[in-house]
Amino acid sequence: MTEGQRRSPGGPSGRPGQPPAGAGRRHARSGPGPDQLGALLGRVARGDQDAYAAVYDRTAGQVLGLVRSIVRDPAQSEEVTQEVLLDVWRSASRFDAELGSAAAWVMTLAHRRAVDRVRSEQKAAERELRVASSAIAYDEVAEAVEARLDRERVRRCLGTLTELQRESVTLAYYGGYTYREVAGLLGVAIGTVKTRMRDGLIRLRDCLGVDL
Amino acid sequence: MRLGGSDPHTLAGAYAMDAVPEADRSRFERHLARCESCRQEVRGLREATAALAGVTAVRPPPALRDAVLHAAGRTRQMPPTLAPTPVAWAPARRRRPGWRPRLAVALAGTLAAVAVAAGLVTYGMQGRLDQARHRDHMVAAVLSASDATMASRHVSTGGTATVVMSHRERALVFTAADLHVLPTGESYELWLISPAGTRPAGMIDGAGHGKMIGPMVVSGLAAGDSVGLTVEPTSGSPRPTSPPLMLINL
Numbered sequence: 001m002t003e004g005q006r007r008s009p010g011g012p013s014g015r016p017g018q019p020p021a022g023a024g025r026r027h028a029r030s031g032p033g034p035d036q037l038g039a040l041l042g043r044v045a046r047g048d049q050d051a052y053a054a055v056y057d058r059t060a061g062q063v064l065g066l067v068r069s070i071v072r073d074p075a076q077s078e079e080v081t082q083e084v085l086l087d088v089w090r091s092a093s094r095f096d097a098e099l100g101s102a103a104a105w106v107m108t109l110a111h112r113r114a115v116d117r118v119r120s121e122q123k124a125a126e127r128e129l130r131v132a133s134s135a136i137a138y139d140e141v142a143e144a145v146e147a148r149l150d151r152e153r154v155r156r157c158l159g160t161l162t163e164l165q166r167e168s169v170t171l172a173y174y175g176g177y178t179y180r181e182v183a184g185l186l187g188v189a190i191g192t193v194k195t196r197m198r199d200g201l202i203r204l205r206d207c208l209g210v211d212l
Numbered sequence: 213m214r215l216g217g218s219d220p221h222t223l224a225g226a227y228a229m230d231a232v233p234e235a236d237r238s239r240f241e242r243h244l245a246r247c248e249s250c251r252q253e254v255r256g257l258r259e260a261t262a263a264l265a266g267v268t269a270v271r272p273p274p275a276l277r278d279a280v281l282h283a284a285g286r287t288r289q290m291p292p293t294l295a296p297t298p299v300a301w302a303p304a305r306r307r308r309p310g311w312r313p314r315l316a317v318a319l320a321g322t323l324a325a326v327a328v329a330a331g332l333v334t335y336g337m338q339g340r341l342d343q344a345r346h347r348d349h350m351v352a353a354v355l356s357a358s359d360a361t362m363a364s365r366h367v368s369t370g371g372t373a374t375v376v377m378s379h380r381e382r383a384l385v386f387t388a389a390d391l392h393v394l395p396t397g398e399s400y401e402l403w404l405i406s407p408a409g410t411r412p413a414g415m416i417d418g419a420g421h422g423k424m425i426g427p428m429v430v431s432g433l434a435a436g437d438s439v440g441l442t443v444e445p446t447s448g449s450p451r452p453t454s455p456p457l458m459l460i461n462l
Contacts, residue, residue: 060272082280083368087366100259107261157263179232197231198223202257204263204264
């Protein structure tokens with residue numbers, strides 16, 4: 001993992017107020033100011049295609065990255081990403097800022113779609129095999145994630161989790177596994193995994209200073 | 213409520229990461245509907261997961277942008293009406309003060325829509341009243357079953373399908389809205405899919421396309437079934453001839 005300055009793929013670095021495309025919620029604490037993405041979604045709901053293009057530019061990198069970490073296959077990942085972004089277009093009117101941030105809304109749609117894809121009937125048998133051959137899958141996921149954990153704050157916060165919390169959260173979120181599968185992968189009781197996922201996310205939430 | 217013998221609250225983390233298997237998910241959502249502090253917690257945890265998503269960002273291929281923006285230009289948007297959506301984002305419309313994002317309410321809304329549809333259908337079908345009564349009876353039995361669960365999915369070609377199912381009644385009620393209108397000669401067909409095989413579960417009458425469809429009752433549900441939707445010749449097919457446009461694990 002590289003330390004120090006990160007070369008952002010999405011835009012010029014160091015220009016204030018211009019986060020690179022796909023930048024995470026780096027400034028979750030930056031206050032309750034207007035959620036720009038949320039405001040854009042409001043325009044999208046009214047059919048504004050320019051606003052939609054702006055939403056695309058702000059979210060596509062994150063959506064594709066997340067979907068790819070779960071789905072793996074590049075062609076399928078792009079397909080799912082397209083579905084997610086079209087979902088955003090179609091259902092923008094269903095976004096409600098009172099129920100969470102726009103970024104969380106989009107990423108929830110993305111995660112759900114990606115997970116639905118890998119859990120669909122055709123994949124079920126193959127996944128069971130993968131879960132059965134345990135350790136490899138975790139290393140794969142962990143490696144792929146570690147390599148990309150160059151966002152200081154998120155990495156630091158993940159570092160405050162216990163090992164089991166971190167493994168549980170990582171496998172579930174980036175790997176798209178159910179808690180039962182995670183329990184199988186880690187060789188831990190199901191109840192323990194559920195608790196670790198919740199405790200881990202709570203710790204992460206508190207460390208990131210997510211306002212809600 | 214107990215899920216798998218443990219405190220349901222512990223599922224909040226797994227739920228926020230979509231790590232809850234389908235069967236537990238609907239049970240947890242019923243719990244969420246009654247538990248404001250749980251909904252609050254899930255929201256907070258989802259914000260945390262959104263931050264996790266940030267670290268995997270990549271640069272998308274330029275062609276994807278063109279494809280998506282082009283497709284959006286040709287895709288009809290959903291109106292801001294009440295519809296079953298994930299619990300944490302169940303709509304809270306200002307026009308309806310006092311509305312709370314509860315699955316129970318969403319379910320009640322669906323049931324009301326189903327009841328209205330059933331009423332309208334009955335009204336127009338005097339000649340087949342008995343049949344309709346039987347159907348209404350089945351609809352009511354499924355909707356009021358203590359183990360009734362609801363699932364809603366987008367249909368890949370457009371529209372939304374909603375299923376309320378009861379294992380105890382061994383039946384499900386299917387409704388759909390805003391389905392893509394099919395050319396003459398083609399209809400939507402419903403299937404029950406299990407590892408043991410795929411059974412036709414009924415043709416969907418073409419008359420209602422583009423609007424609300426159903427309620428249709430599908431009986432003979434077995435454990436492990438999924439319900440799927442395909443496009444088939446209007447005469448129906450003994451087995452699906454195209455990939456499912458929508459699939460719900462029951």
